[in-house]
Amino acid sequence: MEHKKEYPLGGVIPKGGTAHDYSTGGWRKLRPVLDKSKCTNCLICWVMCPDSAIITEDGKMAGFDLDHCKGCGICAVECPDKVKAIKMEQEAE
Amino acid sequence: MAITATKGQTGLTGNSAVAYAMKQINPDVCAAYPITPSTQVVEDFSSYVADGAVTTELVTVESEHSAMSACIGAAAAGARVMTATSSQGLALMWEMLYIASGMRLPIVLCNVNRALSAPINIHCDHSDSMGARDSGWVQLYAETVQEAYDNMFMAVRIAEHQKVLLPIMTCLDGFITSHAIENISLLEDQEVRQFIGEYRPATSLLDTDHPVTMGAMTLPEVYMEFKHQQSEAMKRAKDAALEVMADFGKRFGREYGLFETYRLEDAETAIVILNSAAGTTKVAIDELRKQGKKVGLLRPRLFRPFPWREMADALKGKKAVAVLDRADSMNAFGGPVFNEVRSALYDLDNRPKMINRIYGLGGRDYKVKDAISVFDELAKIAETGKIETLVKYITL
Numbered sequence: 423m424e425h426k427k428e429y430p431l432g433g434v435i436p437k438g439g440t441a442h443d444y445s446t447g448g449w450r451k452l453r454p455v456l457d458k459s460k461c462t463n464c465l466i467c468w469v470m471c472p473d474s475a476i477i478t479e480d481g482k483m484a485g486f487d488l489d490h491c492k493g494c495g496i497c498a499v500e501c502p503d504k505v506k507a508i509k510m511e512q513e514a515e
Numbered sequence: 516m517a518i519t520a521t522k523g524q525t526g527l528t529g530n531s532a533v534a535y536a537m538k539q540i541n542p543d544v545c546a547a548y549p550i551t552p553s554t555q556v557v558e559d560f561s562s563y564v565a566d567g568a569v570t571t572e573l574v575t576v577e578s579e580h581s582a583m584s585a586c587i588g589a590a591a592a593g594a595r596v597m598t599a600t601s602s603q604g605l606a607l608m609w610e611m612l613y614i615a616s617g618m619r620l621p622i623v624l625c626n627v628n629r630a631l632s633a634p635i636n637i638h639c640d641h642s643d644s645m646g647a648r649d650s651g652w653v654q655l656y657a658e659t660v661q662e663a664y665d666n667m668f669m670a671v672r673i674a675e676h677q678k679v680l681l682p683i684m685t686c687l688d689g690f691i692t693s694h695a696i697e698n699i700s701l702l703e704d705q706e707v708r709q710f711i712g713e714y715r716p717a718t719s720l721l722d723t724d725h726p727v728t729m730g731a732m733t734l735p736e737v738y739m740e741f742k743h744q745q746s747e748a749m750k751r752a753k754d755a756a757l758e759v760m761a762d763f764g765k766r767f768g769r770e771y772g773l774f775e776t777y778r779l780e781d782a783e784t785a786i787v788i789l790n791s792a793a794g795t796t797k798v799a800i801d802e803l804r805k806q807g808k809k810v811g812l813l814r815p816r817l818f819r820p821f822p823w824r825e826m827a828d829a830l831k832g833k834k835a836v837a838v839l840d841r842a843d844s845m846n847a848f849g850g851p852v853f854n855e856v857r858s859a860l861y862d863l864d865n866r867p868k869m870i871n872r873i874y875g876l877g878g879r880d881y882k883v884k885d886a887i888s889v890f891d892e893l894a895k896i897a898e899t900g901k902i903e904t905l906v907k908y909i910t911l
Contacts, residue, residue, distance in 0.1 A: 429741065429744065431619045431744065432542055432617065432620070432680075433617070433618070433729070433730070433733055433741050434618075434727050434728070434729050435727060435729075435731050436718070436720050436727055437725075437726065438728075446687035479897070
């Protein structure tokens with residue numbers, strides 16, 4: 423949609439899955455940090471993340487999609503008490 | 516009221532005629548919340564639904580805001596959608612009116628004109644639809660039951676026109692037109708079907724093979740482009756309306772234009788007035804013409820888009836023109852029709868003297884003698900070239 427004349431009528435987004443191309447991570451104040459040595463790969467964080475920002479590889483927790491993570495901290499809270507592999511840190515520091 | 520004749524000449528109230536038009540159109544979805552004086556549109560139409568005379572999904576909602584929201588949802592899903600309302604109902608739809616037009620959904624709304632509160636009043640004036648004049652909806656006005664009925668079919672075609680794709684509001688006067696029985700000539704169902712054709716939306720939320728997002732946020736880098744598109748569509752709506760009206764006239768023999776003129780061509784003074792009050796003014800014109808006075812009328816039909824060039828052309832050379840508004844803009848500078856007509860005439864080399872008279876608010880009678888006294892005033896202005904009062908309430 424380089425040319426303005428090509429903008430679809432009424433602001434219709436004419437295909438699915440375009441949210442992935444729109445970076446919303448810039449809103450973040452706190453950043454999740456993973457301690458891999460503690461993580462048990464239970465993937466509760468993957469289930470609970472409202473922005474689908476937990477990256478997995480081969481069924482294992484692999485890190486965060488920081489282009490879409492808004493730093494809500496739900497992953498850090500939901501990480502089981504005995505594990506606590508995710509900590510929230512200030513973006514500014 | 517029961518409709519005994521199904522085609523040809525019959526007598527119907529404006530509301531029953533509009534409901535009957537909706538039955539013949541058979542929209543996919545109608546979401547509505549009844550309100551005086553448009554109640555009977557929804558009431559009659561719900562009978563058609565209950566009787567299985569239409570296949571419409573009637574959504575009985577809890578408010579007009581919800582009615583318009585449901586219409587928008589259904590239209591986004593690709594349905595042909597209609598609704599009806601009045602006054603406070605239209606006011607409660609306000610937020611959603613802009614969303615319907617911004618999303619380019621060709622919804623048809625029949626607004627039976629009624630005054631806005633406060634003080635509360637159920638009778639006719641145009642403050643409801645005039646307040647919605649900048650909401651991006653095409654607006655068509657009707658003088659008679661016949662015209663209100665015919666406008667419904669033309670409205671569908673104009674809204675769904677590929678060069679337009681905007682929602683449309685058809686307006687008729689509450690009680691005066693909505694509740695009075697007039698002679699009307701009905702179309703046959705088959706004629707209606709052929710005239711309006713099938714609605715084929717460009718996108719549909721229900722088409723899961725081609726998923727789309729509608730109503731997404733746009734930020735400063737693109738929002739203005741979408742508004743520009745909408746503005747251009749509104750400009751094109753004039754030619755689309757002319758095209759649709761011409762086709763209607765060719766098929767059914769009833770000719771409509773952007774506005775109606777009555778004995779205007781050789782008139783020296785004229786009244787510009789909307790809807791049913793034009794009929795009263797025509798009687799006054801006939802009386803004055805018998806006395807040799809050159810008076811005429813212009814009755815706007817398409818108010819959005821505003822056909823300013825054509826209107827200026829029709830009023831050029833007149834000595835004095837009174838625009839009568841059945842709504843006050845509360846701007847201390849006259850009603851909405853006055854301000855737009857006066858602005859349209861600005862570029863004329865020989866501008867008529869113009870005055871604004873506010874009449875008929877909240878259903879106040881406008882009689883032949885009222886029209887005559889406005890013409891008397893115009894005659895004086897034409898003679899002296901002097902305007903004593905630019906804007907004034909009459910029929911007080």
